[in-house]
Amino acid sequence: MSAFLGPIHYWLYNKINIQKELVEDIIKLSQKFNTSEIELQKELDTRYGVSETRPLEEVIDQGNIHGWLQACVSQVEYKLAFGVTKLLERNPELIKEMELLFQSKGMEKALTENTTNVSKIYKAISDSLLDGMPCDNANRVLEDAEDKVIWKRNACVHKSYWDEVGGDINNYYILRESFIRGFLRDTSVVFEKIDDVTSVIKRSNGVSAK
16 A cells, blocks of 8 residues: 555545444444443443544544554454454344344445446445455455346455454354345346355346436
8 A cells, every 4th residue: 555645545444434434333232222231432442442533534544554553453343253253142133123224224325326327336336345454355256237136255354353253254254244145225227146255236137327
């Protein structure tokens, strides 16, 4: 990464912030259902540090931009994995509530313009979901067209965090898919899994591009 702040750094910080919002939603869920014997917010901050909320240019270490952003990625990955795992240990049924939270966040982050250009929609989804650092190349697009995008997960950049907190990575992907479905809810585009690592979003039949 560059030694100077550029669009890619703001792009990544935005993805980090969206995941921070999801962590906040998990914390609120723990309070709503009173499922945790611990104060989840306090536990997360004690374990992984208080999350930064100020604008990027005010807080980033200009002498170590890459390292600072990597630390932010790791922090929010640990927080999500720990928060979800601890709540599900106490009440496995909360996965349904979490799916609704992620679906709602997907709807909130969806494109406001009315478009059925699937390539544009895929880019917007990719711009919202955190998948490590750009250099990790976590996903590879196999087909990119106005009516269909197929992509493959090259490597899971999330599993190590979930393993370390004793969590199940499958829960992450259940929630991730809920986010995508929420993102697509008010469109004519549908999401499907081809296999465990390959997915597709495509325009419904009979719908022309806008």
